[in-house]
Each structure stands twice: as C-alpha cells, then as structure tokens.
Amino acid sequence: MRRALGLCIVCACLAACSPEPQEAPSRTAREAVPEGRWIVAGGAGEAALVFVPYGGGKEIALICAMGETPTFRVETGDEAFAAVPDAAAAAILVGDLAIEGGLTRMATEAGDLAQMRTPITETLLAQIRSAERFRLNAGDAFVATGAVPEDERDAFAGQCAALAGFAAP
Amino acid sequence: MADGTMDLEGFRAEARRWLEAHCPPAMRTPMPEDEVVWGGRNPTFKNPHAKEWLEAMASRGWTAPRWPKEYGGGGLSAQEDLVLQSELRRIKARPPLFSFGLWMFGPALLEYGDEAQKKQHLPKIVRGEIRWCQGYSEPGAGSDLAALQTKCEDKGDHYLVNGQKIWTSYANEADWMFCLVRTDFTVKHEGISFILFDMRSEGVETRPIKLISGSSPFCETFLTDVKVPKDNLVGRLGGGWDIAKRLLQYERQSISAGGFGGAGGLTLVDLAQAYAPMRDGRMVDGDLRGRIAEQLMADRAFSLTVQRAAEMAKANQGVGHMASVFKVAAASQNQRKTELMLETMGAKALGWKGAGFKPEELKVTRDWLRAKGNSIEGGTTEVNLNVVAKRVLGLRDHQ
Numbered sequence: 389m390r391r392a393l394g395l396c397i398v399c400a401c402l403a404a405c406s407p408e409p410q411e412a413p414s415r416t417a418r419e420a421v422p423e424g425r426w427i428v429a430g431g432a433g434e435a436a437l438v439f440v441p442y443g444g445g446k447e448i449a450l451i452c453a454m455g456e457t458p459t460f461r462v463e464t465g466d467e468a469f470a471a472v473p474d475a476a477a478a479a480i481l482v483g484d485l486a487i488e489g490g491l492t493r494m495a496t497e498a499g500d501l502a503q504m505r506t507p508i509t510e511t512l513l514a515q516i517r518s519a520e521r522f523r524l525n526a527g528d529a530f531v532a533t534g535a536v537p538e539d540e541r542d543a544f545a546g547q548c549a550a551l552a553g554f555a556a557p
Numbered sequence: 558m559a560d561g562t563m564d565l566e567g568f569r570a571e572a573r574r575w576l577e578a579h580c581p582p583a584m585r586t587p588m589p590e591d592e593v594v595w596g597g598r599n600p601t602f603k604n605p606h607a608k609e610w611l612e613a614m615a616s617r618g619w620t621a622p623r624w625p626k627e628y629g630g631g632g633l634s635a636q637e638d639l640v641l642q643s644e645l646r647r648i649k650a651r652p653p654l655f656s657f658g659l660w661m662f663g664p665a666l667l668e669y670g671d672e673a674q675k676k677q678h679l680p681k682i683v684r685g686e687i688r689w690c691q692g693y694s695e696p697g698a699g700s701d702l703a704a705l706q707t708k709c710e711d712k713g714d715h716y717l718v719n720g721q722k723i724w725t726s727y728a729n730e731a732d733w734m735f736c737l738v739r740t741d742f743t744v745k746h747e748g749i750s751f752i753l754f755d756m757r758s759e760g761v762e763t764r765p766i767k768l769i770s771g772s773s774p775f776c777e778t779f780l781t782d783v784k785v786p787k788d789n790l791v792g793r794l795g796g797g798w799d800i801a802k803r804l805l806q807y808e809r810q811s812i813s814a815g816g817f818g819g820a821g822g823l824t825l826v827d828l829a830q831a832y833a834p835m836r837d838g839r840m841v842d843g844d845l846r847g848r849i850a851e852q853l854m855a856d857r858a859f860s861l862t863v864q865r866a867a868e869m870a871k872a873n874q875g876v877g878h879m880a881s882v883f884k885v886a887a888a889s890q891n892q893r894k895t896e897l898m899l900e901t902m903g904a905k906a907l908g909w910k911g912a913g914f915k916p917e918e919l920k921v922t923r924d925w926l927r928a929k930g931n932s933i934e935g936g937t938t939e940v941n942l943n944v945v946a947k948r949v950l951g952l953r954d955h956q
Contacts, residue, residue, distance in 0.1 A: 422660050422807045427623075427642075429635035431565060440642050442660055443652055444588070498646040528860070537806055 426536060428543045435547035437540060439533060448531055450522060452548035458508040460516070460548065462524045464531045466493055466500035472527035478504045479526075482512065483519025491526045502526070508552040517545035517557045569640045573647075579613040580650050581606040588651045589916075595655050596685025598732050607653070614653040615684040621659055624667065629680030657726075658682035658689040661807050662735045669751070669792040669800050678733075678753075690756075692722040692736030692778060693801070702737070703746050703798065707780060709738035716740075716752065716790070718760075718783040728776035729763040731756055737797050744795075751797035753789040760784075770927040771909070825849050825894065828901045828921070845900060852894055859890060878948035881941040888931035888938055895925040 424441035433454040441447055448464045462480050469491060478491040487506045494501050504524060506512070519541075523532040549556045583606040592604045594611055602608040614620050617631060622638045624630020633641060663682050666675060681687040698705040707720025718738055728734065733755055741748030754761070760783040766775040792800055829849060833840045840846040863883055898921050899906040906922055908914030932938040946952040 425660070425807075427635050427638055429639045431636050436639065438639055438642075443593075443655065447646075498643055530864075535806075 423534075426540045428540050428547070430547040430551075433551065435544060435551055437536070437544040446531065448522070448524070448533055450516075450544065452508060452544075452551050454551045458548075458552035459505045460508050460512060461503050461505040462522060463501055463503040464524060466502040468531045469493075469502045469526050469529050472529050476527035478524070480504050480506060481521075481523040481525065481532075482515045483521065485512070485515045485519070487512070508548060508554070510554055510557070513545055513549050513552070513554055513557040516548060517541055565636055565640060568637050569644065572641050572644045575617070576644055576648055576650065579610075580648060581609055584610040584651045584653075585649050586651075587649075592651075593655050594653065594685065595688055595727070595730065597688030597730065598686070600685065607651075610651070611653040611685055618683055620654045620656075620685065621663065621679075621683045624663065624679060624683065628667075628675050629683035654685045656682060656685060656688065657691060657731075658687065661691060661804055662689050664807060665735075665800050665804050666791065668803065669796075673788065674753075674791060687732045688727070688730060690725050690728045690731035690734050691804075692725055692728075692734045694724045695721060696723050702801065703749065705737055705739060705749065707736070707738045708742075709740045709750060709752065709785070711740070712784075715787060716785040718752070718754070718780050718785055720780050722778040722780070723775075724766075725763070725776045725778045726774040728756070728778045729765050734761075734778070735791075737801055740794055740797075746798040747795045749797040749801065750794050751791045751800045752785050753791060754783060754785045758783050758785070768927070769929055770923045825852060825897060825901065828898055832902045832905060845897075849897060849901070852890075852897055855890060856894070859886060878944055881944040882949065885932075885938050885941045885945070891931050892928045895921075895928040899925050 422442070424439050424447075427436075427438050427440055429436050429438070435452045436449055437451075438449040439447060446465065446468070448462065451461050451463060453459050453461070460480075472491065474491070474493070476491065478489055480487045480489070489504050489506055492503050492505070494503070502524070504526075520535045521533050522536065523530055546556045583604060592607060594600065594602060594607045596611070600608075602611075611620070615629075618624065618626060618629055619631045619633075619641060621629070622631040622633045622641055623635070624632070626632035631638075631641075658678075659682055663679055666678060670678075678687070682689070692707075693702060693705075695705050695707060705720075707718065707722065710717045716738075718736075720738070722728070722734075722736070725734070733753060736752050736754065737749055738752055739748050740750040756763070760781040762779045762781070763776045764779075766773055766777060768775070791797075826849075829840055829846075833842060833845065835841065840849075866879060866883070902918065902921060905914065905918050906925070908919050908922055910919065947954070
C-alpha cells in the first residue's frame, strides 16, 4: 500500500510538473483505468461535488452550504488523518489557492469523517471553477483529487454561487 | 410530495429497506481480491452470494444508477445517486460489479452511440453479461496515442482490421473490445475511428503479458483480417479521437492520499514488530534496525520533498525536470524498502502460495517482485538519468 502511495505521489507530481512529457513520461506503460466518478448534486441548502470510488475505499466530497455565513468544506474519510493530532494545522488547497484552518472530526453512520470549513468568497468561487485539483492537508497527511472534469466543476461552482448569493463565477 | 427534500428522504427510506432485504450479509464484508466480480459471458462467482447481489442490483439498474431506465440503468437523479451511495456505504456493501463497460465505454456510448448501439450494449453492461476491454495503446503508440497504426479498411459491407494492441487489460477474459483504429493515414487525429467488435471474431488473438510478480491483467492483442460490421462504428468515421479524449477524461478520475500513519497496510515497523527477534522492545539485529531507521528517515525526507515540490508547482514555480529526479529516487527507494521488508520477515517472505503463509505475507513477497518494475515503468531509470544529466545538471551528450 505504501509503495503504491509513494508512486502515486510521484505520478501526480510528474503529471503536474513535467512540461516535456516526451522526456519525462507521465504515463505508466499500461492502460489507465478510472478509480471512480464525480457526482454533482444540490438540494436542502447544500451543493455537493462527490468522488465515488468504483471499488469502495477513499472518498472525498466538496460541499457548499447555505447559512448565515455560507461555507465551503472538504470532507473525507478520517483514516488518512488518523495519526494527525487534533490541533495540527490544516489547509484546503483549491488549485494554487491555499486556505488555512483547522481539521474537524466527526462520527457518522457511514464511518468517521475529517473535514475543514471556510467561508465562501467570490475569489474562492472563481478558483473552484478554474482549479482542476483539490486537496486537504493536515499535519503530514493529505487527501487529493485527480483532475476534476470541467463540466462538473462548472456545475458545482454555479450551484455554490447561487447558494451563497453571489453571481455565477 | 412537492418538497424535493421529502422526496429524497422517501427515496432514502425505500433504498434502505430494499438494501436491507436484498444485500446478503456475506456481501457486507471486506472484499478479497479474488472475489471481485467482473461479469461476462462466462462469469466467475467465487462467493455464491456475489451472483445474487449482482442480479439484485442489476434488476434495479443500480449497477449504473444514473443511466436512463430504457437502457437498463437506474434512472436516478444525482441527489438520489448520492443517497444510494451513502446507503451502500452505511451497510458496507461490496461493489456488485467491476466493469470497464460501466466505467468507461458505457458513458461514452451514451454520449456518442446511436440508438441501436445503446439498446444493444448498455443493458448487457448493466447486468454484467458482457465484459469489455479497451484497445488503445499500441507498441508504437502509448504516450502519443494518436500515432496509432492499426489499419481499418472499408470493404463495402464491412470493415477489415489489421494491427496490434498492447497493455489491453484483461483482453484474454473480455467478450468485446472498444477499439481505436486508423481509417485514414493522410491525417493524424482526424484519421482515427472508434469501433466495437466481438473478441470471438475470427482473427482476434490475445496473449497475456506475464509479470514477475505472478499476477498481471495485461495482454497483447493481435488483429489479423478481423471483419467488423459497419454498424459497429461509434460516432462518425474519423471522429474517434473525440471519443478517445472523452474516455481519457474518465481515466483521469481519481484521488490519492498519503502521509505518515495515514493509510494502513504493512509498514516496515509493523513487520519488524511482528517478525524480527526483539529484546527489551528493541530489535536484536542492530544492523537491520539501523537500516530500517535509515529507510524510514529517507521515506519521510522524500515525501516532504515531493510535497514541497508540489506546492512550488502550484505557486507556479515549476519544478520541471526535477520530476525525473523524483522518479529515479522513488523507484530505488521503493526497491530498497521491499528488500528490507523481505529481510525483516526472514523465511516467512519465501512464500508463493499455500496455507503455510498468510495473505499479507504473500503480498509482501509479490510486492518485492513487483517493485522490480518500478525502475522500468513510467520512464526507465536510465532515461530519467539522461534527463537529469542533460536538463538538470547541464551535462553535454557524449561526443
């Protein structure tokens, strides 16, 4: 598992960093297979962009919620952060926008969750629409998405804007 | 019910009741790798309850919850789909079906296929009756997929296909292939078409590619004068690249996690505590203890370096060719680590199969063998060292 994770990190970096793929191949010599699918859904004062893995396992949800202060949160299974102390610094990364804050943990019917919240701003909404990748860091651990398809990002950003009372980004 | 929230709660209650009644208890346990259900004309169900579970889910169209009902899908809205997924998670239900048809080909067919093709193929995918494989890469067209050369000629009432595909996962077990072929050699991307054919067609031959770890889904597929009905062209002639691009978007859908103490699995420390002789809480073998500590420090340093590079990339301070440095370091570090794991386990790392070894022990052995490929796949260590020499260190080519 740790081997796969290590290579995963490197592959993500290769894909993200290499300007000349012909010299630093970013594709392993195999046919890639998707790990899951993205679902955009709205309702009951929330809009969600959720990654549902095909084979079970790791999951991540980006959620906008109405309220006195409309919030954006990133939520995932707590197992990735199990060894991270409660007081550890956390950050949501939306593309190259980093928002610092604290991690919250909670028990639900479907398992233990870790999440971080931040108020929705116009800057954040614009970034949600344009950023391909999202990430939750806490201590030494992280959960990161692969590239989120543009259609799904657009739809989600539009729903978030409507919930938060901003113009569509 | 006019209120959408109430509708959704009604759906949740109904889904919960149905799942409680139809998901066998045996399907609510962690799934061993050999109990994965891929379906197909000759499906295997190592766990008999898996068949029951697949049939139940397929009867509701819930193996493809969002696909339209007329093609066998569940016809669910996005919100209902999320509710269904959360209910499945709540009871820890196993996925009823693993399928390239569900994950890749089906969504593309929904978008690009004609009505007859959708009616022919989608319901069988939902029920797991046909297993699909993807014919994309070729020996000379991997990274540059659009360079593919598999020739597809118009013979009047059919197409004739000749060429070779490689790294076709599970081609030897698949029933049908969705395949990129070249219908025009005068243009690059516009000369590519997307066709479907039955793997039982005359002229289709698959050969597994064996890997040292003993398990490999990969195959070579040889296509020699394969006759393909014209109805099996998806989209327009020469329009295959658009479909391929769409499918590649599905491929990229993933997430990753990492860190220390994060992800479970056997670590060097776990293995040392379980297998190495200890005295007063310390490993007796001081040399091995030192090398394990060194490896753990190197792992941590590497992870933090990669994390820093990723942050720099996000801040538009591109790390460029440093990616080659990371690839070389990751490969050698992982190979060293798997060697250490073997050494720590002693004779327990000599297993290949059989009752004398636990599955996690066998996995360590196979991971060690699998790690041999790390310095080849994704750019060999030699190629990456050349990049480092030229682009990072600025050395000249040998004259």
